[in-house]
Amino acid sequence: MTSQRKTYNWAVLGCGKIARKFVSDLKLLPNARLYAAAARDLSRAQEFAGELGFEVAYGSYEALVSDPKVDVVYIATPHSHHREHALLCLSHQKAVLCEKALAMNSNEVNEMMACARENNTFLMEAFWTMFQPSYQKAMEILRSGELGKLKIVRSDFAFNAPYLEDKRLYNVKLGGGSLLDIGIYPVFAALTSLGLPETIKTFADFSPTGSEESISVICKYADGAMANLTSSFSSYSPTQTEYFCEKGHMVLTPRWFTPTHITVWKEGGEVTTYPNEHKQGFGYQYEAEHVMKCLDQNRIESPVMSWQMSRDLMKFLDRIRIDAGIFFPDHDKNLFF
Template sequence: MYKTINWGIIGLGNIAHKFATDLRTVKGVKLYGVASRSQEKANAFASKYNATKAYDNYEALANDPNIDAVYIATPHALHKENTLLCLENGIAVLCEKPFAMNADEVDNMIAKAKEKKVLLMEALWTYFLPHYQFVLSELKKETYGKLIKLEADFGFYRAFDNTSRVFNKSLGGGSLLDIGIYPIFAALSTLGNPKHIEAKATYFENGADSSCDMVFYYDSITKAYLKSTLLKATPGEAIFYCKKGIIKINGGFHSPSTVTITPKHGKAETIDFNYKTIGYNYEIIHFNEHLRQGKTESDIMTFEFSQQLIKTLDNVRRIINLDY
């Protein structure tokens, strides 16, 4: 038997609903408290997911002594502030990606977690999905030879609306931080840090980036071609070209998906991982295990990797002259 982990959620938008839905599938947890800037919204969310407490401010949740862990699902620009609030109160934090707006903010958050000796992890759920872990294993073993090229994209269309978090530049809106992080993650988690980056972007009238095309250079032949866009739907695939075959994560690669393997000499085979949930339960289970074991850092989504990821995003922003 182990202690039930009492979870809290700060920020009750769409992704919080997905997280709460999958939290129900995980054993040994309770959605104890939820917090919004609106009491009405908090009450409705708490009622839907059977949370014990509903707060109209984040500070009250962070000061609730019954909360063991908090999932932060607020807009990007608030991640640092909300994370520090919880860490100061000794509450473990699973903070939605991107971890924060820039490397300085991420460094600040990690330093506070280390000071307080409290578990902190960036909630980049893709890393924990079984199909992605399978692909990482195949690439590491070089089952189909050395990886020499990656193509990864993420794009969808939504009519421009400056009041929406997705487009609001002051909240970190735009394609790069919101969805471009996934193709970049695919490159860093399989090929590591690039030696050189090329990037170009298009922009909405408010200055938020509408699309971003990137090329990561690793050596004379190894490259990653990455794309994010809010102007149109794209296949959402991650295609790994190896010397002896191709491993393709079918769209959307960042979420529960299938994997098609095409050996250089052989038939294509598609592997179905039989997902039964939205997919957030895998990172929740990983986080819970670390919390119960008294660990303060994930051994998959490490601090070093989160820092590498945000630094790469910062580098791309500098190249395309995108400032927040």
Template sequence: MSKKYNWAILGCGGIAKKFSIELKGLSNANLYATASRNLENAQDFASEFGFEKAYGSYQKMVEDPNVDVVYIATPHTFHFEHTLLCLNHKKAVLCEKAFAINSREVKQMIAASKANNTFLMEAFWVAFRPKLLKVHELIKTENLGKLKFVRSDFMFNGEYNPKNRLYNIDLGGGSLLDIGIYPVFTALHFLGTPNEIKTIAHFSPTGSEETISIIFGYKNGEMALLNSSFDANYKNDVDLAFENGYIKYHRFSSEPIELHKNDTTQLIDFDAGPNMGYQFEAIHLMECLDNNLLESPILPHSFSLKLMETLDAIRKDAGIVYPNHDSI
């Protein structure tokens, strides 16, 4: 029987709330502690979701010997610092994407995981959702031939606000690290590392890119077209074009998966459940801890590093710079 793990939340913002709602439904997850630099925020969060303790200091939280796992939900530019803090106190870490601000930080995070013999995983929740597993099943069973082209988008039309985190380059703002990372993940997941990257980006007055289009080219002729934007309203769809057909699916919703083959279309109903699906990454993490693993076999350290190295290459081509942080 699985051990019951004491979870702590580091950073009590919006994504942490979504995660906690679904964590609460897991029988082997105990909602133990919250931590914020503002004690009142941590207390309010703990009260809302039923955590046992609240800390007004990240340091005090990691010094609590009863904390088993920390979910890090602070802005991108703090992920490196907070991950090292937790790992150096032997706390298993589930860190939100983007994993860090650049690949140099990711390499140090992975080294700290190994040095401390402590589990580390990026919270790339879509990698664990049953819908993606179903897509892989269709690819395996439907004789679609080789995958030749991937199109993936993530866009929403948000109100421009220079004070918002999304537009603050000191916090890693811009569409690429916040939502463009999903299309990039999709291309890497299905096609692997590209041989060539071309980008076009549009920048907001704060210097953050609010729209970016990316083309991946591969040596065998495969291609990927990826788009993200805070300035356009569009579905978060994925198209996978094979030699003998294509698959289309919505990344998040319970909309049916479309399988197009031999001039026919099959709609494959998919029950995504009552929630978004953040619980699946938590379930997987605890299974890894049950088996004394230091990394996930589904989302290993090597993939998170490859993802960040690809994001670095995109930033370099697009001219995306975070002035108060190390250059790529």
């Protein structure tokens, strides 16, 4: 006889495009209840809630976190506001799954984690790639040693976005720039396979708003390994990740950060393809399911997407920004590295 799992009341803070995708996958989980949606504009929250099937809608985030029925909040606002909104939720002891980048810099990340610890409340960065079966399989192959030592990681993410200076992608006040929006994925690919680099060299091109439009990062590791990472809003790329090893190489095909398939080449000509076996949704349900398992176990930190992983990821991004000269005046005034 198996015990029935607890059902959690989910709330969404910020009713944009990414939230719609996440919620569509949340519906695939039987122990996830679509309870509340909140936006600064009540009519927008009501429209979102009505369309997606939430029970209540709020026109302020303060009202959302004051609702005693809310168990866990998915934060889907621009990353320039993640610190503010996460601290609001955590101080009301609402578990938090916060979109990436978790914050704007390491100081903000540390403040959010300190608040989670002080309130004994769960916090996790919503880096959905970490929970994709295909990505977990790729990491398993690298760790197995069957391809020998990993020597080079090459990862990219680029698309040609229209230049709209007031919109999130180019607005410095909203953390605009390709690095924190999509460049975080190639950085994540290097971090999870090689760790933090010894040396970083960057080349960046900036838009008229002062936001970084394209960036290329070369990383060198103490053991001789290297990583070549690229992101851009001004061109298209294959959007794939390649791992070059001593005894072969492995490729995660386009849109590698979502459920995808893997091809492995070994010296001698052997080729193995691991097909994408993902059947439903976009792939956000895996991280949501993990969050609820952590809550079942009374955890405040994920053992998979740990606080240390998020700290290291933000430290990596901070070092890239320093080398490239990417600066966010509203956030970096008191930032020391």
